[in-house]
Amino acid sequence: GDSVTQMEGxxxxxxxxxxxxxxTYTATGYPSLFWYVQYPGEGLQLLLKATKADDKGSNKGFExxxxxxxxxxxxxxxxxxxxxxxxYFCALRNTGNQFYFGTGTSLTxxx
Amino acid sequence: xxxxxxxxxxxxxxxxxxxTLSCSPISGHRSVSWYQQTPGQGLxxxxxxxxxxxxxxxxxxxxxxxxxxxxxxxxxxVSTLELGDSALYLCASSLERGLGQETQYFGPGTRLLVL
Numbered sequence: 001g002d003s004v005t006q007m008e009g010x011x012x013x014x015x016x017x018x019x020x021x022x023x024t025y026t027a028t029g030y031p032s033l034f035w036y037v038q039y040p041g042e043g044l045q046l047l048l049k050a051t052k053a054d055d056k057g058s059n060k061g062f063e064x065x066x067x068x069x070x071x072x073x074x075x076x077x078x079x080x081x082x083x084x085x086x087x088y089f090c091a092l093r094n095t096g097n098q099f100y101f102g103t104g105t106s107l108t109x110x111x
Numbered sequence: 112x113x114x115x116x117x118x119x120x121x122x123x124x125x126x127x128x129x130x131t132l133s134c135s136p137i138s139g140h141r142s143v144s145w146y147q148q149t150p151g152q153g154l155x156x157x158x159x160x161x162x163x164x165x166x167x168x169x170x171x172x173x174x175x176x177x178x179x180x181x182x183x184x185x186x187x188x189v190s191t192l193e194l195g196d197s198a199l200y201l202c203a204s205s206l207e208r209g210l211g212q213e214t215q216y217f218g219p220g221t222r223l224l225v226l
Contacts, residue, residue, distance in 0.1 A: 036217075043115070043201055043217035044154075089154065098167050099144065099215065103153035 002027040006090045006102035013080055013109050021075040021105045023064075023090035031092040033057075033066050033073040038087045038104070047075075047088070080109045113138065115204050115218035123224045129190040132221045136183050136204030143185040144215060145177060148199040157200075160185055189223075197225045 007022040025031065032051045036044040048057030053068035062077045073090060090102040116135045124130050136143050144167075145157040156169040160179035177187045183204075189196055199222050203215035 034214075041219075043219040044203075045217070046214055049214065091154075096167070097159070098169075099146075099156055101146075101154035101156075 002031070002092065002094050002098070002100050004090050004092055004100050004102040006088075006105055008103075008105070009087075010106040010108060013107070015082055015109055015111050016079045017109075019075070019077040019080045019084075019107070021088055021090075021107070023073045023075065023102060025071050025073065025090075025092050025100075027071075027092055027094050027100075029095045030068075031094045033064070034091040034093070035062070035064055035073070035075050036089040036091060036101075038089065040086070044089060080107070082109045082111055085109050115202055115216055117200075117202050117218040117221050119221060120219065121222050121224075123226065124192050125226050126192055126194060128192050129188065130192060130223060132187045132189075132200055132202075132223075134185045134187070134202030134204075134218060136185070136202075137216055140204035140206050140216070141183050142205045143179055143183065144203045144205075145185070145187050146201040146203065147171075148201055148220070149197075154201070157187065192225045194225050197223060199223075 003026045034049045035047040037047045038044045048059040050057040050066035056065045064073050064075045085108050087104045087106045089104045118133045142161045144159040146154045148154045159167040163179045174190045179185045199220045201220045202218045205215045
């Protein structure tokens, strides 16, 4: 079945460090790929998305590129801030319109 | 435009009881999906409703059910509660189903604790 695997956390970085959170997926066809962010006590918010191979989603300094050949959608940010501390979820929506989420990666950025 | 709202925000029940959770989607959104979020399992898809019809269902027992009303509001019911049902239940809405790539917008969730 379809699935999403993302790197285990927690991740702790110093402010202005480079961030990478790995995400790989298993799905037939061409799913859409998403990164969601969940701040403490809140629901999930869409961070970025990509709907076809080689698309790059970007928002708030975060980027992720849809790599069909490696079935990956790694999240990156060049310089993290304390306000980026949250849990990040990678997700796919398959051709049957079902969503699958990774288990989430907790990020803490320290000043 | 108001976001997705869920009520109640917090709930405490005991084993064997039943519970009903409510979700009001963003105005104009017709698709509503429900998810269970737990520390061990992450987010797991429960079901999706579109125009009052269940269109997708995840791998949950029949104790979990839902419905959608003509105004797109949705309810989720869990009967005969078990300790393992303690979780954050998230509702998400999207504008249309069937476009294949539609973005979901999440509510803040209802945190259910089963004692």
